[in-house]
Amino acid sequence: MSEQRPTITPYPDGPLLVRGDIDLRTADGEPIERRRRTVALCRCGLSTIKPFCDGTHKAAGFRTDD
Amino acid sequence: MSLDVRPAALAAPFRPRGPLSEAVLARLTGQPGQPGDAGLAALADRALTETVDVVRDDDVQLALFALFASSYGSFDQFEADLEWDGELIGARRQLEADFEQALRAAVQVPALPTSTTDAVARALFALTAQEGGPSLSRYLAKRATREQVLELLVQRSVYTLREADPHSWAIPRLHGRAKAALVEIQADEYGGGRPDRVHAAIFAASMRGAGLDDSYGSYVDVVPALTLASHNMMSMFGLNRRLIGAIVGHLAAFEMTSSIPNRLYGDGFRRLGFGEDVTDYFDEHVEADAVHEQIAAHDLAGALAEDRPDLLPDIMFGAAACVTIDGWVAQQMLDAWHDGGTSLRVPV
Ligand code: FES
Numbered sequence: 001m002s003e004q005r006p007t008i009t010p011y012p013d014g015p016l017l018v019r020g021d022i023d024l025r026t027a028d029g030e031p032i033e034r035r036r037r038t039v040a041l042c043r044c045g046l047s048t049i050k051p052f053c054d055g056t057h058k059a060a061g062f063r064t065d066d
Numbered sequence: 067m068s069l070d071v072r073p074a075a076l077a078a079p080f081r082p083r084g085p086l087s088e089a090v091l092a093r094l095t096g097q098p099g100q101p102g103d104a105g106l107a108a109l110a111d112r113a114l115t116e117t118v119d120v121v122r123d124d125d126v127q128l129a130l131f132a133l134f135a136s137s138y139g140s141f142d143q144f145e146a147d148l149e150w151d152g153e154l155i156g157a158r159r160q161l162e163a164d165f166e167q168a169l170r171a172a173v174q175v176p177a178l179p180t181s182t183t184d185a186v187a188r189a190l191f192a193l194t195a196q197e198g199g200p201s202l203s204r205y206l207a208k209r210a211t212r213e214q215v216l217e218l219l220v221q222r223s224v225y226t227l228r229e230a231d232p233h234s235w236a237i238p239r240l241h242g243r244a245k246a247a248l249v250e251i252q253a254d255e256y257g258g259g260r261p262d263r264v265h266a267a268i269f270a271a272s273m274r275g276a277g278l279d280d281s282y283g284s285y286v287d288v289v290p291a292l293t294l295a296s297h298n299m300m301s302m303f304g305l306n307r308r309l310i311g312a313i314v315g316h317l318a319a320f321e322m323t324s325s326i327p328n329r330l331y332g333d334g335f336r337r338l339g340f341g342e343d344v345t346d347y348f349d350e351h352v353e354a355d356a357v358h359e360q361i362a363a364h365d366l367a368g369a370l371a372e373d374r375p376d377l378l379p380d381i382m383f384g385a386a387a388c389v390t391i392d393g394w395v396a397q398q399m400l401d402a403w404h405d406g407g408t409s410l411r412v413p414v
Pocket of ligand 1: 014
């Protein structure tokens with residue numbers, strides 16, 4: 001059975017959910033530890049645990065066009 | 067194996083709070099009835115007739131808690147053979163009927179959105195954005211004393227040492243994408259294959275780190291009826307197939323009111339000098355529940371409403387019930403602390 005290709009799914013007014021085997025890296029190329037199978041990447045820019053989402057986009061009223 | 071090697075009936079794991087819970091505990095622990103005992107149906111009937119508020123009734127909520135605990139297998143003292151005992155199940159159904167009716171009367175459900183994934187997700191985010199919960203987390207972050215943050219752990223232990231279990235009852239009752247979404251969330255709740263990362267185990271470690279007893283049920287005697295009611299509500303929604311919409315809505319609202327409050331709880335524990343062994347649980351939930359809330363709103367509740375529009379009213383009811391009852395629990399704690407007291411029946 002071949003590995004499913006990884007997916008990145010935008011959720012309306014919220015983060016990008018990443019499923020599947022991908023490496024996350026910092027700007028310097030350092031690996032970022034991934035602690036769960038599905039991760040949410042912040043796209044509002046306001047999370048305190050970037051690159052992951054911490055739910056702050058809700059209180060900030062972040063809106064996307066989807 | 068013959069029946070006579072069974073151990074003698076064990077003492078109940080917590081104390082009764084009235085004639086109904088006393089009889090239920092005696093029955094669940096296999097104590098033989100006494101001649102002249104009123105039947106469970108009659109005791110349940112009397113408790114329900116006499117109570118002024120079934121949601122805050124200690125005897126009723128403790129009886130329900132014990133009956134559900136029998137299904138979870140929470141206590142070795144409750145005999146496995148009695149899980150489906152006709153009289154116990156009969157009493158549970160009597161109590162559930164009145165409890166559900168009281169919840170439906172008390173909970174204001176917002177106007178129903180259309181049955182599309184997007185509209186339902188938006189309605190759920192709107193509903194949970196109004197909740198009063200963060201005031202408890204803000205208080206924890208800024209002002210709570212050491213005793214008060216320990217009380218929070220004690221209050222939460224009734225659910226959190228069994229975190230995720232009430233919602234797992236829904237898995238076989240769902241199909242297709244809603245089932246896949248629930249399993250995606252629950253797999254993460256249960257540690258993604260790592261026993262030490264099971265959320266209930268992380269919470270147990272936090273309790274130990276704070277010097278509290280992490281064995282399940284050790285604080286049942288000290289929590290008020292409302293705390294039991296909040297857990298009983300989830301158990302009732304989860305264990306009754308006809309309430310599948312309500313347990314899904316409950317999970318969505320629960321996840322949506324979690325990541326920001328957990329950051330604030332973590333801040334409170336850090337402020338008071340607790341270490342990472344205690345804050346790990348809260349920090350884990352900031353990241354985890356920001357993932358779960360998206361899956362729960364869109365892929366679970368939204369998709370279920372689209373696939374089964376008949377369940378939409380209960381999805382919204384379950385979500386509103388979560389926000390309402392957990393708001394009452396939080397308010398009760400804040401009120402007690404405001405008056406300089408404890409939110410527990412007996413301080414620990
Ligand atoms: S997208 Fe969630 S905090 Fe930025």
